[in-house]
């Protein structure tokens with residue numbers, strides 16, 4: 164049943180299916196559409212910034228629309244749906260149940276996503292992905308901003324429905340023979356992520372309603388002229404979205420926990436350490452949101468509290484890195500594409516974390532805040548860690564889903580180009596930030612350092628773009644004509660290696 | 674034992690580094706938190722899309738800030754519309770300008786020179802151009818910052834492009850400067866303002882005819898046409914100028930009145946990016962309730978497009994007969 168595309172089925176059978184692997188496939192395909200669409204916008208952004216001045220865009224307004232839709236698409240239509248897709252595919256198999264707990268709800272949660280895509284791209288708002296009022300409430304042109312609000316509202320609902328489904332599937336439908344502490348770390352990561360979604364998202368969902376009524380003018384929650392406070396929004400926003408960065412990253416960590424021991428041909432260094440790090444981050448992750456707001460005029464005490472809260476969350480990330488490295492230590496590592504992407508992801512995870520600590524040290528944040536440093540920081544995580552792990556996982560799932568093998572040489576070229584591109588663009592963006600280049604600008608001062616660094620960044624960006632075209636070609640071609648994969652051991656790792664999708668042992672209890 | 678030891682050592686090292694970073698950050702931030710009691714206050718107003726600065730002695734500057742080396746300054750940062758972020762990268766100074774709040778920050782500028790001031794928080798259409806210049810002037814020692822005369826505006830030496838606005842605009846009329854210049858947002862190098870434009874304030878607006886137009890002595894001098902910037906013009910989609918199109922006879926003086934609550938300009942050309950923008954006529958920035966005169970005696974008959982440099986989506990048409 165797992166090998167999807169080997170037995171061709173009519174399209175509508177997949178579309179109207181409520182089976183978890185079909186929904187998983189739909190999630191993965193939709194998220195990849197978003198990945199390419201959002202990435203395309205980034206290519207245009209890098210072309211504009213190649214030289215100072217205003218070239219290919221009409222002006223800042225159009226540029227702002229591009230980076231707003233770029234960010235919103237990749238965060239909420241690529242990262243979140245991909246995590247949900249992979250979870251849909253694997254969680255019922257891993258906890259040995261026949262499907263998700265509520266298959267119809269599962270389908271509903273997925274089918275909320277395509278309309279959001281249309282709302283987001285149809286409106287093309289310019290609010291930035293943070294949509295800070297009063298700009299977003301008083302100045303941002305409608306109907307784009309309103310469509311953005313509705314799209315995010317629905318996406319939040321979809322995530323919450325998905326998360327409830329995962330939580331119940333894992334906690335209630337788990338095979339009675341499978342204790343929690345024997346469950347795969349990917350399932351743990353999905354469980355923790357789902358619980359975080361359920362706690363974090365409602366706050367932002369509420370503030371979206373407030374944004375909307377503020378835009379209508381019937382309320383003034385964030386309008387100082389009506390007794391409101393724009394900073395209140397930022398607290399609500401970041402209360403959701405700082406935990407959300409862990410919601411983005413934990414599925415990727417879970418995937419690395421699947422891939423790294425497999426390709427190291429060695430058991431995981433410490434299962435307990437992994438579980439503890441996941442649980443700790445889920446709790447501490449809620450105590451650091453205002454590190455995004457050091458410059459809004461908080462008191463010294465507030466700033467100190469949130470600095471300490473942020474630093475406290477770091478050791479658990481470091482524990483994952485240690486766990487990965489210790490697992491690889493002394494292993495017979497096979498550097499197939501999934502492993503390459505995982506190892507690249509670990510490297511960049513580490514450097515991104517170091518940059519995050521710099522942001523967190525209060526006085527230094529006044530250097531980096533809202534500069535290109537922050538752009539570099541978040542992309543090292545989002546692109547360098549999360550997306551690399553996700554892409555590695557796509558290569559990992561590929562033989563499972565299609566029954567065929569991808570072109571391994573092309574996959575390696577994809578990795579090298581992407582990794583070099585990421586190092587160039589996001590490394591250099593850190594330095595650009597230190598030179599004082601603000602983020603979200605169409606134009607910058609014609610100073611030779613800024614120009615050179617922006618050009619390096621653009622070349623890096625285009626290298627990533629090129630490598631993803633190779634990736635797309637590889638996926639499509641190999642899905643149709645790739646050489647059939649051995650379902651027992653598609654990566655030729657030899658005897659004794661346990662794949663996560665050991666469906667021979669599936670034995671559902673219903 | 675054995676198995677877990679390296680991990681504990683690793684976690685210990687990480688925690689130690691974090692504690693060190695946190696303690697250092699706390700120390701530095703604590704030292705930066707409180708402004709010295711003798712600091713001089715400068716009020717910084719962020720507004721779409723320019724900065725204005727009010728000194729303790731009442732002088733006001735737009736998009737330029739002149740300070741003295743070695744004097745402690747305390748900045749009170751406010752915004753009139755959306756959130757901006759007041760940033761002087763060279764001094765690692767950054768503070769959001771939030772409507773409804775007064776945020777403070779202080780600094781002693783220790784190195785004379787010219788520095789960039791920019792906006793770091795996305796604030797709309799011209800966010801990237803919301804730049805200003807900071808001039809740190811060498812402290813010669815004979816004047817301390819607090820001993821400046823109340824009525825004398827600070828004037829910078831050297832650059833010759835200093836722009837000073839008298840307190841509340843009250844000196845504009847009496848001093849008789851008809852060519853007061855205001856730096857346009859986004860122009861780090863200030864352009865010469867057009868000679869046939871006079872900026873003023875409603876409270877002391879001189880009557881048309883005493884403006885530059887009369888000096889040219891053309892036939893239609895003295896008669897005047899009114900162009901209004903109506904309330905709400907700063908929102909895209911609303912009427913920008915009224916009447917539009919506007920038809921005048923060559924030589925007539927157009928009195929522009931900014932009836933909106935945002936600053937605006939009337940600048941020739943279709944957009945700020947045009948090579949010839951502002952060549953024919955340019956009012957520079959008119960604050961709310963401000964007026965400016967455009968003398969048409971030097972403009973050849975024809976049809977012209979003009980715009981607002983602050984809100985480039987505001988455009989209008991002028992026909993000179």
Ligand code: HEM
Pocket residue numbers: 293408409411412454455473474477480516519520522523528531532533537540541544545
């Ligand atoms: C776990 C993966 C992480 C992800 C996905 C992530 C993502 C992000 C994003 C998207 C932003 C920018 C938000 C915006 O303004 O638009 C950001 C900013 C920030 N991050 Fe991270 N981050 C991660 C980890 C960390 C870590 C480990 C630290 C601290 C040790 C950290 C500290 C910060 C700080 C202080 C800022 C605010 C910077 C500023 O705007 O001045 N982050 N992060």
Ligand SMILES: [Cu+2]
Pocket residue numbers: 404405408451452454455
């Ligand atoms: Cu955060």
Ligand SMILES: [Cu+2]
Pocket residue numbers: 757758792793794795796797800801803
């Ligand atoms: Cu701005």
